[in-house]
Amino acid sequence: MAGGQATTLLNARQFKTRAFRHICFISALALILGSIAAVPAATAQPRASQKAAATPKPGTKPAAATPRKQKSAEGARRAAEAENTHGFMIDGRKVRVDVVKAETDLLGPDGRAPAVLVLHGAHGLGDGSLFYPQAKALAEKGITAFVVHYFDGVPQVRKAAANLHDERERVLSEAISYVSKQAYVDPERIGIFGLSLGGFHALSLGSRDDRVQAVVNVVGAMPSEVQRKGVHRMPPTLVLHGDRDATVPVRRAYELANLLDGLGAEHEVKIYKGQGHTFRGDAKEDSISRTVEFFERHLGGDRGLLDKELEIDIALAPTVPETESLPIRQLTIADEAMWSQADQGSLPPTN
Template identity: 25%
Template sequence: MAGRSVSLSELQAQGDRLTWLEGRPLEKGRTALVCQEKEDAPFDLLPPAYDIGTRVHEYGGGAYRISPSGRVVFSERRSNAVLLREPDGRIVPLAVREGCRYADFSFSADESGVFAVCEDHSMPGEPRAAIVWLDERTERALVQGDDFYAAPRLSPDGGHLCWIAWSHPDMPWDATRLGAAALVWKDGEPELEKRRLLGNADRAVSYVDPVWEDNETLLVSSDETGIWRPCRFRPAESPIPRFLPDPGGESGFPHWVFGQTSLRPLPGGRILAQIVSEGLSRTRLFEAGAWRDLSLGAPAQVPVFLPEREEYAWIDTPPDRPPAIVRGHPETVLRSAFAFPPGIDAQDCARPEALTFPVSDGGQAHALFYPPCSRTHALAPGEKPPLVVMAHGGPTGRASTAFSFKVQWWTSRGFAVLDVNYRGSTGFGRAYRTALEGQWGVRDVEDCIAGVRHVVASGRVDPARCVIRGSSAGGLTVLMALARSDVFAAGCSLYGVTDLRALAEDTHKFESRYLDRLIGPYPEQETLYLDRSPLTHVDAITAPVLFLHGDEDKVVPLDQARSMHKRLQDLGRRTELHVYPGESHGFRQRETLQDSFARELDFYRRIFMAE
């Protein structure tokens, strides 16, 4: 399926027009901009020479924006150029600087230019961030001084601009500052006046996903009450928020990438929100002072609204069908990420069961359990399935119920899967999210081991054939779990962290202080960094380990995998390392996707056969 599947992201709407991004492995991982108008078939808005994307904060997102008149501003991944596609198809360059990256665009009211986040890599040291104005003639910095910025959003009348900012050592889910200012124009260029910070300056509060509800009212998710929850600001009147009634879950996402949307104002004072409760997502509508559920399938983020038809469109992500762009109803598919092969349908897809199980300190952790699933193949009579435990990346993230090849690959081959939402995951409130502070490499590991013991005790899986896999931060969890327990027969680290000291000294700006809370300040806590690093505990790892890594990874450099692999080799342990040329942090190319899954499956099979 790797060559026939596309990724779907960043759905936007203007009038009755929908646009979205498609990542295409068959085109060497290129991301295309696709458009659908009225009842017409979807088509590419840009020639194949353009690859839409940005590497601001390395993880990117927010790589394009469409205006009411149909103009499109976008970032070209390979050149970092910011270009403007006119409605007649002409491509016009905007005035950007060499060595800079741009993301999270917003058009001015007259569409003469755009506001954007700029990350300047042109000087030695850490890149500098700013919110800038771009047009065809000039670039001008409007807001600067903080380490990071996101979400420059213009009020409907163009009279106000808002943004969020944060600085080291905070990550955006720890604390951000919400800013707003009046926007005035002098000689055709914007200036900001009456700048103010909103909210409680005495508390660490994470504000995410700001959007203007009208010309005077700003809607944003704040975790001041313990969960990300919608609140309203009227900046001209007061810096104090007014919280909406509890929506029954969290209304925000951790800001790993730009372009995420969890709140959407609707006509008549209504609000649409994407809510996560106990790790599960649903769509809710705020109307007449109360929240109610909407039956809109399984949107990845809050749906867009099409006013001409009074209907919604969204990226539908059910657990047993391909992700798809849908309009009005989950069955009205405009574009599907892939088509099932002949003879395969939803009945061959495992569906998740949400589990809660006890962990250390008398607490609880969460996971999604998937049993093996196939109409044409079965385990031997009385055989319990092997288990693949998955440790998500981040570690500030969560396991999702959306259809996933990395889940269905295993369940269709007789494996059960346990996707663990260990302490530190999002979707369970701030207290659960911060439970990993100072405890990374401890509580996440404990929770993965406890999850295995829980499903083993319930008789669901074969205790002798449990393996663990994880990518990025999840790779550290994998390796530490192998060092601290004997419940796993093998493990796979995909571009995973092995040496926390090296990571603290050699990673990109966005995450360069991430470990201050997860571990402790470096180098003051160097001893703790050593203790939490898998590389320190190589002697304790006796189970076989597979390492898969790209040679262009700037987030977790390849040397992390190479060092761990060599140490295991020197000890005579069973270990394999495979490096994928041209891949960075996360695999995108068709050949890589195919080989990595097949290689990992073969690795486990050989271990099971040997035992």
């Protein structure tokens, strides 16, 4: 009897021990399984500061990149009291033109005034602050200014691309024709103001279009392809550049001065110390007044009495040693690099 009780007690203890071990094993297994299940759930939750990336469905087109928002030039246009003339048509496309008319008390007896086409750079008009104030300053001195939206006439997306030079030039030639036909414009007194890409076109047009009587080039240069084909004439030309321009190096202004010297063309050059591809502060104000004064002298009624003495105002050496001059084909580096960077959005929207 005693042996039977001992056996029973032993079996009971063994049962409890085994049961305890099973319970511990099951609990541990549950904890492990719970941890494994929690890991994907935790990794699936993005951080609060991050957005979960949406996986595109097979066969769907990738979303188009959001274009950079262009600043409105409406404020600057209104401040300059520019009128939209609705422009002209080319190949079924309308090219807008904003005009700031010359002060009426400064018009000639025939009611007509000199005219200047204002050409923007590779980024378009931007907020207009680099163009409409210049147009207004010209109008206040009796010169009607035409701000030409010449990109309107280019159907391609990358409107500032180097290979579209001739396409843009064709639009600008039409713009000159449009301006010369206006009843309030003297077609014998037309000039072009161009900034950056607009400066390249102003110089190119001045070299081959006899209707252009004066050119102001701001931080641009003579296009390399035009120079390669040969430049045989240039009207009076004003060159304005910054010595820290990283987009169109100041060397290009010196190259242009040498070219104009060789042609015997009347010209003035002003290099602003410490200024880059966009003039600021006093340099900007000086460039506006200097441009107005230049066009006054070369498009005014007393052009036949002008002093033809050459004026050069360069803060740095005006010539480039022959040993440092680049081969003509390499001069495209500024043109093409500037336009390609502008297409990729890596340049600041200053022009």
